[in-house]
Amino acid sequence: MESMGAVLNRSEVPLPGVETMALEKVDRPERIEQENRLTVGELFVDDARMTCRDVNVYYGEKHAIRNVSIDVGRNQVLAMIGPSGCGKSTFLRCLNRMNDTVDTCRVSGDIFLDQLNIYDKSVDVVPLRAQVGMVFQKPNPFPKSIYDNVAYGPKIHGLASSRSELDGVVESSLKKAGLWKEVSDRLDQPGTGLSGGQQQRLCIARAIAVRPEVILMDEPCSALDPIATATVENLIAELQEQYTIVIVTHNMQQAARVSQRTAYFHLGDLIEVGGTDRIFTNPRHRLTEDYITGRFG
Numbered sequence: 001m002e003s004m005g006a007v008l009n010r011s012e013v014p015l016p017g018v019e020t021m022a023l024e025k026v027d028r029p030e031r032i033e034q035e036n037r038l039t040v041g042e043l044f045v046d047d048a049r050m051t052c053r054d055v056n057v058y059y060g061e062k063h064a065i066r067n068v069s070i071d072v073g074r075n076q077v078l079a080m081i082g083p084s085g086c087g088k089s090t091f092l093r094c095l096n097r098m099n100d101t102v103d104t105c106r107v108s109g110d111i112f113l114d115q116l117n118i119y120d121k122s123v124d125v126v127p128l129r130a131q132v133g134m135v136f137q138k139p140n141p142f143p144k145s146i147y148d149n150v151a152y153g154p155k156i157h158g159l160a161s162s163r164s165e166l167d168g169v170v171e172s173s174l175k176k177a178g179l180w181k182e183v184s185d186r187l188d189q190p191g192t193g194l195s196g197g198q199q200q201r202l203c204i205a206r207a208i209a210v211r212p213e214v215i216l217m218d219e220p221c222s223a224l225d226p227i228a229t230a231t232v233e234n235l236i237a238e239l240q241e242q243y244t245i246v247i248v249t250h251n252m253q254q255a256a257r258v259s260q261r262t263a264y265f266h267l268g269d270l271i272e273v274g275g276t277d278r279i280f281t282n283p284r285h286r287l288t289e290d291y292i293t294g295r296f297g
């Protein structure tokens with residue numbers, strides 16, 4: 001186990017617009033002030049599914065992610081929070097090399113999925129993106145039937161050798177995504193005809209169908225109503241038994257409900273990481289506290 005509270009993230013960038021607040025006198029001697037841009041907290045875990053070390057991301061000249069090191073624990077949910085534009089989606093997309101699709105984007109550092117360095121030249125991104133699946137903010141079913149939305153991935157990845165096996169994959173994926181009961185009698189109808197919450201669960205079923213190890217979710221509930229949101233949140237809790245999940249959210253109650261660990265990003269820096277309960281009750285960095293108490297962002 002590496003040392004807690006490791007000092008990793010160095011930046012001299014000033015913080016325009018962040019007001020210096022007088023903190024009440026509290027019994028927290030280790031409070032880190034806002035000028036300090038070193039990552040604080042518990043960055044590493046004993047049983048990591050993904051390990052990220054010194055990750056930097058540039059869009060052309062723009063340095064969007066600075067020296068981020070963090071572990072994603074196996075069968076855990078890691079929530080990534082922070083103000084708009086701080087780099088949450090950028091960092092999430094590093095985890096399955098989705099940034100490769102952005103011409104100006106350059107990623108440095110190491111990211112491992114278990115023992116595999118996913119940025120190694122020999123890595124084929126197509127199977128990688130099945131192993132590390134992604135669910136986007138806006139549900140984006142293919143313009144195909146419900147069945148074909150789920151069957152598409154297993155077909156192209158050769159995960160089913162017969163129609164009946166494919167039927168089985170579609171059914172089990174829809175069941176795991178909590179959608180089977182609602183759609184089992186209309187699998188041939190278009191996925192785009194479902195409600196927003198159903199479409200998002202269809203997209204989760206589509207990600208699950210290719211047997212991922214990690215599921216990345218970028219604000220998966222932001223287009224959903226509270227009932228559909230609750231359904232997806234419950235689903236995340238169930239999925240976590242089998243998968244490792246990284247979720248970006250603007251909703252701090254959601255982060256508190258679904259995750260075991262939380263990472264707070266600010267202007268491209270990973271400011272603080274730790275157990276979700278600790279982050280929300282006893283943040284060590286002033287910037288984390290300002291954000292979770294609504295003073296910034």
Ligand SMILES: Nc1ncnc2c1ncn2[C@@H]1O[C@H](COP(=O)(O)OP(=O)(O)OP(=O)(O)O)[C@@H](O)[C@H]1O
Pocket residue numbers: 059062064082083084085086087088089090091102104
């Ligand atoms: N394709 C791109 N080209 C150039 N700059 C980009 C690109 N995508 C993101 N950026 C910049 O990188 C920074 C981080 O953006 P990112 O989308 O990761 O933030 P975010 O934390 O996900 O924000 P939000 O909460 O609004 O989704 C921003 O300054 C953004 O303008």
Ligand SMILES: [Mg+2]
Pocket residue numbers: 088089090218
């Ligand atoms: Mg984003």
